[in-house]
Amino acid sequence: MANINELLNGWGxxxxxxxxxxxxxxxIWRHTNLNTRPWAKVPVxxxxxxxxxxxxxxxxxxxxxxxxxxxxxISKYASSEFLAWAMSFSLGNVAVSGSGPYxxxxxxxxxxxxxxxxxxxxxxxxxxxxxxGSAILDEMLVGCAVKGWKLSIKNSPxxxxxxxxxxCVTTGQYxxxxxxxxxxxxxxxxxxxxxxxxxxxxxxxxLSGGSAKQFVSxxxxxxxxxxxxxxxGSGSQDGYQIQxxxxxxxxxxxxxxxxxxxxxxxxxxxxxxxTTGTATFTMTRxxxxxxxxxxxxxxxxxxxxxxxxxxxxxxxxGVQLYDATNGLVTVTVTTPQTGICQ
Amino acid sequence: MDSIFMRSPDGEVKEVxxxxxxxxxxxxxxxxxxxxxxxxxxxxxxxxxxPAEEETQHGQH
Numbered sequence: 001m002a003n004i005n006e007l008l009n010g011w012g013x014x015x016x017x018x019x020x021x022x023x024x025x026x027x028i029w030r031h032t033n034l035n036t037r038p039w040a041k042v043p044v045x046x047x048x049x050x051x052x053x054x055x056x057x058x059x060x061x062x063x064x065x066x067x068x069x070x071x072x073x074i075s076k077y078a079s080s081e082f083l084a085w086a087m088s089f090s091l092g093n094v095a096v097s098g099s100g101p102y103x104x105x106x107x108x109x110x111x112x113x114x115x116x117x118x119x120x121x122x123x124x125x126x127x128x129x130x131x132x133g134s135a136i137l138d139e140m141l142v143g144c145a146v147k148g149w150k151l152s153i154k155n156s157p158x159x160x161x162x163x164x165x166x167x168c169v170t171t172g173q174y175x176x177x178x179x180x181x182x183x184x185x186x187x188x189x190x191x192x193x194x195x196x197x198x199x200x201x202x203x204x205x206x207l208s209g210g211s212a213k214q215f216v217s218x219x220x221x222x223x224x225x226x227x228x229x230x231x232x233g234s235g236s237q238d239g240y241q242i243q244x245x246x247x248x249x250x251x252x253x254x255x256x257x258x259x260x261x262x263x264x265x266x267x268x269x270x271x272x273x274x275t276t277g278t279a280t281f282t283m284t285r286x287x288x289x290x291x292x293x294x295x296x297x298x299x300x301x302x303x304x305x306x307x308x309x310x311x312x313x314x315x316x317x318g319v320q321l322y323d324a325t326n327g328l329v330t331v332t333v334t335t336p337q338t339g340i341c342q
Numbered sequence: 343m344d345s346i347f348m349r350s351p352d353g354e355v356k357e358v359x360x361x362x363x364x365x366x367x368x369x370x371x372x373x374x375x376x377x378x379x380x381x382x383x384x385x386x387x388x389x390x391x392x393p394a395e396e397e398t399q400h401g402q403h
Contacts, residue, residue: 098360105362110370
């Protein structure tokens with residue numbers, strides 16, 4: 001019997017060299033997780049009930065089928081380290097500069113030029129409960145990828161005002177025991193909404209001037225819509241078929257935000273006039289820890305009048321347009337952690 | 343500002359300033375970061391590296 005608080009999570013901040021090659025210990029960090037569940041392994045069996053010639057309709061035999069691994073959410077307060085990790089593994093094209101702190105410039109990879117085609121970097125995920133000779137749980141899932149993320153900013157105190165969760169997938173390949181001695185838990189450099197130092201959407205600066213007190217909340221999301229990775233030669237684990245690749249499908253970048261309505265608000269006119277512009281969002285903790293999301297061309301799809309805690313608000317759904325030169329979005333993260341997605 | 347080496351989809355290697363303004367158009371065009379070439383050598387299959395300063399000079403003409 002074990003308390004869920006004993007569950008230790010670690011995963012690769014560095015990328016695997018191949019989908020089936022696990023991270024080494026040196027490229028694995030250990031973090032706390034607001035998701036209180038372990039990552040379940042789900043082997044699926046099938047039977048012969050559909051086959052005629054048995055004399056009856058009932059199943060008589062079981063067969064191993066495949067590992068149907070559920071998605072798993074890593075949920076964290078937003079920090080420079082976790083944002084660099086989530087953005088790098090989900091978008092795919094990463095350039096790093098500096099010698100401490102390190103600045104990661106991240107854009108969505110393109111299938112035509114990405115060295116791994118439609119596949120993103122892979123990492124390993126370790127989960128342990130009382131690792132050692134009588135471990136309750138000690139395994140390493142190999143070939144994990146970030147399916148998508150959500151970043152939410154809201155008017156509230158503390159770390160909960162800036163949250164990021166990453167939804168992950170895995171092939172079904174694992175090693176148990178993991179063979180990994182997890183390091184001490186990492187102390188990430190976390191943000192909160194008070195650290196927002198730039199917030200301009202489509203020509204409206206929500207940090208200064210007449211619009212300075214309009215902003216209520218924002219949620220951005222990314223979805224890679226991975227295609228199923230079962231194919232001839234995809235591999236097996238314990239006699240069950242596993243997935244051998246995660247290729248992105250039609251990727252979706254969503255942004256919604258809520259602002260208070262005031263006289264002269266331009267959000268409606270921006271929508272009706274099909275006005276587009278950049279959207280920039282920056283959180284700065286200190287010179288070593290900051291994140292900027294630069295959306296290259298945002299228009300508005302919906303501006304819905306509503307009520308947020310008694311204040312009249314507009315909920316804006318953005319449309320992020322692809323710019324021929326600068327693409328869709330560039331995320332820049334400065335953090336003390338080296339080797340993320342390297 | 344730091345500089346890093348980037349490689350184009352057709353193999354050209356160039357040293358570029360590591361600013362978001364310089365990197366974004368290159369990365370969107372499919373350039374990826376590569377390790378600095380060793381002094382006096384050219385990576386196999388790659389075109390010679392172009393120093394960042396030289397590119398700036400060309401841009402001034």
